[in-house]
Amino acid sequence: DVKVTQSSRYLVKRTGEKVFLECVQDMDHENMFWYRQDPGLGLRLIYFSYDVKMKEKGDIPEGYSVSREKKERFSLILESASTNQTSMYLCASSQRFSQTDTQYFGPGTRLTVL
Amino acid sequence: AQSVTQLDSHVSVSEGTPVLLRCNYSSSYSPSLFWYVQHPNKGLQLLLKYTSAATLVKGINGFEAEFKKSETSFHLTKPSAHMSDAAEYFCVVSDRTSTGFQKLVFGTGTRLLVSP
Numbered sequence: 001d002v003k004v005t006q007s008s009r010y011l012v013k014r015t016g017e018k019v020f021l022e023c024v025q026d027m028d029h030e031n032m033f034w035y036r037q038d039p040g041l042g043l044r045l046i047y048f049s050y051d052v053k054m055k056e057k058g059d060i061p062e063g064y065s066v067s068r069e070k071k072e073r074f075s076l077i078l079e080s081a082s083t084n085q086t087s088m089y090l091c092a093s094s095q096r097f098s099q100t101d102t103q104y105f106g107p108g109t110r111l112t113v114l
Numbered sequence: 115a116q117s118v119t120q121l122d123s124h125v126s127v128s129e130g131t132p133v134l135l136r137c138n139y140s141s142s143y144s145p146s147l148f149w150y151v152q153h154p155n156k157g158l159q160l161l162l163k164y165t166s167a168a169t170l171v172k173g174i175n176g177f178e179a180e181f182k183k184s185e186t187s188f189h190l191t192k193p194s195a196h197m198s199d200a201a202e203y204f205c206v207v208s209d210r211t212s213t214g215f216q217k218l219v220f221g222t223g224t225r226l227l228v229s230p
Contacts, residue, residue, distance in 0.1 A: 004157070040123070042204060042220035043158075050215060058217065090157065094216075100146045100165040100208070103218060105157035 003027070004106035006091055012112045019078040021109050023091030030095060032074035033103065034058075034066060037088040049074055081113045116141045116209040118188075120221035128229050133177075133192040135224045137205030140186065146208035147188045148218070149179055153201045161203075164188060175199070200228045 007022035025032065031050050035043040035058075045058030047066040055066050063085060067075045074093075078085055088110050092103040121136040139145055149161040162173025169181045175198075179190045188205060205221040 009155075040222055042222045043218075044220075045217055048215070048217070056211065056213060056215065058211075092158075098216065100163065101216060102148075102160050102163065105150075105159070107155070107157040 004091055004093055004104050006089075006106040006109050008109050009107065010110050010112075012114065013078075013081050014114055015082060017078075017081050017113075019081050019111065019113075021076040021078075021089055021091075021111070023074045023076070023093075023106055024072055025074075025091075025093040025104070026072065027093065027095070027104070028071065029093040029104075030071075031093060031101075032068065033092040033094075034064075034074065034076045035090045035092065036060070037090055037108070043090060046076065081111075083113050085111065086113045087111060116145060116207040116219055118147075118205045118207045118219065118221040120205050120224050122224050123222065124225045124227065126227040126229065127195045129197055130194050133190070133195045133199065133226065135190040135203050135205075135226065137188045137190065137221060138186050139188055139205075139207050141207060147179075147181065148206040148208070149173065149177070149188075149190050150204045150206055150220075151201050152204065152223075158204065161190070195226075195228050197228050197230065200226055202226070 004025045033048040034046045049055045049068040065077045091106040094101045094103045117140045119138045147164040150158040162171045164181045172178045
């Protein structure tokens with residue numbers, strides 16, 4: 001079974017702090033994704049990566065950056081956390097970029113910014 | 115751009131009765147469509163996907179969905195609800211980024227409540 005793990009289930013940070021969210025997948029997938037989930041809005045794509053050191057902006061990249069130094073690990077970085085970044089963050093991975101490809105999700109990190 | 119609309123934010127059923135979660139899509143080409151489920155405090159799990167083969171798609175846990183091009187719909191059904199089906203369900207369409215990569219576009223979700 002594909003396993004996608006995220007470093008924390010719950011995180012509380014202060015406004016202005018630098019925040020790192022880590023994601024690891026164990027299936028040698030090429031592609032990794034970061035989403036945020038907010039009530040009534042579904043999931044929205046922040047960034048994705050299609051190879052080591054390669055990344056592309058999603059629909060809502062402002063205030064975020066990412067890092068992929070190794071194939072299995074994809075980090076989301078909030079350079080200076082703000083209260084409007086309080087949300088559930090979900091990481092996903094997939095094998096290819098075909099239109100039919102399944103994405104596999106981690107359990108999520110609920111981030112609260114005070 | 116592709117999009118999906120989930121017509122109900124909440125659906126309540128009794129255990130043992132049928133489930134219907136409605137989803138309409140908008141697509142400029144033949145779409146790939148998915149249903150994902152999210153149980154409380156868990157990640158999203160794929161229920162089923164339509165990839166232009168059979169229009170009736172069977173998924174896990176007794177769920178199925180029918181692709182209807184004439185109605186631009188992809189409704190999720192189950193003949194008999196279980197208490198364990200209580201969760202949030204997302205209808206999803208596959209789209210392409212401006213650089214040609216696949217991305218998923220999620221609906222806003224339908225919360226299914228199952229009462230004894």
